[in-house]
Amino acid sequence: MTVHNSEIADAFDKLADLLEIEGANPFRVRAYRNAALTVRGHPHSMAELVAQGADLTELPGIGEELAEKIRTLVNTGELPALKKAEARIPGALSLMLKIPGLGPKRVKALHEQLKVRSLQDLARAARRGLIRTLPGFGTRTEARILEQIERQAQVERRSKRIVAEEIARPLVDYLQAIKGVKQVTVAGSYRRRKETVGDLDILVTAGRGTPVMARFIDYDEVVEVVSQGETRATVRLHSGMQVDLRLVPQVSYGAALHYFTGAKAHNIAVRRIAVAQGLKLNEYGLFEDGKRIAGRSEHEIYRRLGMAYIEPELRENHGEIEAAQHNRLPQLVEVKDIRGDLHSHTKASDGHDELRTMAHAAIAHGYDYLAISDHSRHVTVAHGLDAERLAQQIDAIDRLNDELGRPLLLKACEVDILEDGSLDLPDDILARLDLRVCAVHYQFNLSRRKQTERILRAMDNPHFNILAHPTGRLINQRAPYEVDLERLMRAAVANGCFMEVNANPDRLDLTDDACRMAKELGMKVAISTDAHSTAGLDYLRFGVDQARRGWLEANDVLNTRSRSRLLRLLRR
DNA sequence: GCCGTTTTCGGCCCGACTGTTTTCAGTCG
Numbered sequence: 001m002t003v004h005n006s007e008i009a010d011a012f013d014k015l016a017d018l019l020e021i022e023g024a025n026p027f028r029v030r031a032y033r034n035a036a037l038t039v040r041g042h043p044h045s046m047a048e049l050v051a052q053g054a055d056l057t058e059l060p061g062i063g064e065e066l067a068e069k070i071r072t073l074v075n076t077g078e079l080p081a082l083k084k085a086e087a088r089i090p091g092a093l094s095l096m097l098k099i100p101g102l103g104p105k106r107v108k109a110l111h112e113q114l115k116v117r118s119l120q121d122l123a124r125a126a127r128r129g130l131i132r133t134l135p136g137f138g139t140r141t142e143a144r145i146l147e148q149i150e151r152q153a154q155v156e157r158r159s160k161r162i163v164a165e166e167i168a169r170p171l172v173d174y175l176q177a178i179k180g181v182k183q184v185t186v187a188g189s190y191r192r193r194k195e196t197v198g199d200l201d202i203l204v205t206a207g208r209g210t211p212v213m214a215r216f217i218d219y220d221e222v223v224e225v226v227s228q229g230e231t232r233a234t235v236r237l238h239s240g241m242q243v244d245l246r247l248v249p250q251v252s253y254g255a256a257l258h259y260f261t262g263a264k265a266h267n268i269a270v271r272r273i274a275v276a277q278g279l280k281l282n283e284y285g286l287f288e289d290g291k292r293i294a295g296r297s298e299h300e301i302y303r304r305l306g307m308a309y310i311e312p313e314l315r316e317n318h319g320e321i322e323a324a325q326h327n328r329l330p331q332l333v334e335v336k337d338i339r340g341d342l343h344s345h346t347k348a349s350d351g352h353d354e355l356r357t358m359a360h361a362a363i364a365h366g367y368d369y370l371a372i373s374d375h376s377r378h379v380t381v382a383h384g385l386d387a388e389r390l391a392q393q394i395d396a397i398d399r400l401n402d403e404l405g406r407p408l409l410l411k412a413c414e415v416d417i418l419e420d421g422s423l424d425l426p427d428d429i430l431a432r433l434d435l436r437v438c439a440v441h442y443q444f445n446l447s448r449r450k451q452t453e454r455i456l457r458a459m460d461n462p463h464f465n466i467l468a469h470p471t472g473r474l475i476n477q478r479a480p481y482e483v484d485l486e487r488l489m490r491a492a493v494a495n496g497c498f499m500e501v502n503a504n505p506d507r508l509d510l511t512d513d514a515c516r517m518a519k520e521l522g523m524k525v526a527i528s529t530d531a532h533s534t535a536g537l538d539y540l541r542f543g544v545d546q547a548r549r550g551w552l553e554a555n556d557v558l559n560t561r562s563r564s565r566l567l568r569l570l571r572r
Numbered sequence: 573g574c575c576g577t578t579t580t581c582g583g584c585c586c587g588a589c590t591g592t593t594t595t596c597a598g599t600c601g
Binding site: 025027028029032061063064065100101104136137138140227228229230233244246259262264275278281284 | 573574575576577578583584585586587588589590591592593597598599600601
């Protein structure tokens with residue numbers, strides 16, 4: 001039984017919660033939280049590092065004691081310190097910290113004075129009107145607690161970024177239209193281009209006296225004003241999305257942008273660097289002896305702290321700060337580097353447009369090539385092609401390329417990987433293609449070992465080129481199937497195969513972390529849209545964002561190559 | 573509990589807003 005990084009991180013976080021409620025040294029609490037962050041964000045599993053005998057104290061924020069606790073967790077699945085804490089106070093108290101408005105001090109008071117041990121106890125106490133009797137609590141707090149418990153049922157969920165964009169764009173336009181408003185920028189995880197967005201953080205600069213806050217809470221979609229001050233307000237929109245707005249002066253724009261873009265761990269790390277240099281960094285600027293020495297732009301702040309500018313996509317405190325200090329940041333891939341798309345569908349299977357329509361869309365995108373990769377026969381719901389129909393499509397593509405006067409369309413197929421690891425079409429027809437995009441569409445529930453073996457076996461087929469949507473996950477909808485990605489990547493490198501970063505905003509598969517792993521293992525990826533219509537080709541940018549978050553450069557991406565170099569790379 | 577071009581001891585990121593107060597602690601991002 002392997003203990004996953006997330007379980008180790010969860011144990012540390014819970015221990016931090018309980019210690020905090022007990023009133024332990026806040027810096028000790030923070031040490032556990034930092035450790036949780038480090039472990040959760042680490043590209044390699046702690047279990048593996050322990051097995052290799054690696055020195056865990058090399059990891060940031062991990063010292064001798066925490067290293068020992070990680071080893072214990074890996075070896076026994078348990079954390080004795082957490083057990084002991086739970087013997088002193090109920091573990092369920094940590095759940096109460098998730099209720100907005102309740103922090104460690106109040107949870108401690110509720111536990112000690114009202115004997116609250118669970119969320120049920122808490123709801124009961126609130127209904128009886130006991131909470132308002134405690135010092136520091138009032139009727140507003142009591143009502144809010146009850147409301148929050150009842151709302152807990154609807155799980156908090158992060159929105160896919162494409163959904164967040166649909167919510168953010170009209171709001172940004174609305175704010176931008178206010179007379180006196182200068183800049184409106186959506187910061188936060190939205191700006192870091194994360195695949196999902198929890199809430200929107202909007203930064204506004206405006207001339208003196210501009211009624212930004214009043215107009216903000218007056219926005220048509222606002223259903224609740226959570227808080228409102230002179231420079232900061234929080235609202236909830238009809239869509240359920242929470243929006244924070246911060247009004248900042250122009251001289252502080254860069255500092256505020258940096259502060260509000262995060263991630264939190266990145267911010268803390270950068271502030272510590274400032275402190276080490278005798279400076280202070282906050283959302284208003286970088287200060288030396290109370291005098292602002294930078295703040296107008298992010299570039300200025302990074303430069304003054306002795307590091308290169310860090311792209312928002314990299315700001316997770318996953319090594320980007322050290323890289324920036326040593327000028328070793330990657331030159332991230334951009335949309336304009338992409339020369340073509342390697343995964344698309346037509347009406348021949350489950351696409352919505354004709355071959356010719358797709359070709360013209362590819363030309364409009366300025367592409368050198370577009371792979372037409374309709375499904376193979378096994379995907380019956382998608383009207384997948386058998387050998388005969390694929391042969392017809394190959395001929396149709398040849399004719400169209402002739403007509404266009406250049407080999408724009410690549411002959412391809414999204415070939416199903418069957419349960420035994422064989423490919424869904426005979427070798428002789430596969431051999432006539434320029435490119436085979438191979439994918440799992442059935443039997444998601446195999447064990448990790450079996451699923452891995454299945455795909456490894458498929459890679460043994462010399463016609464296998466690119467593994468499409470490698471984990472099969474659908475964001476917020478379907479979990480990835482169990483598979484050993486690292487092993488697959490190593491096999492791909494050994495066999496001259498590749499994986500896809502599926503750019504569909506519902507998939508974004510590989511993930512950012514997996515992209516990073518691919519880079520470390522030397523496996524190039526294809527950023528492909530899996531377009532089922534001409535409009536689908538526009539989703540490329542989501543895939544590029546994901547790749548950028550995974551530190552990928554143009555050289556790490558297959559389809560930044562010219563057609564001839566691409567075809568040479570695909571040769572096994 | 574971690575960590576070190578201030579330190580092996582004594583620091584540890586920083587400010588806004590709310591509710592309950594009557595000057596501020598607690599919470600949040």
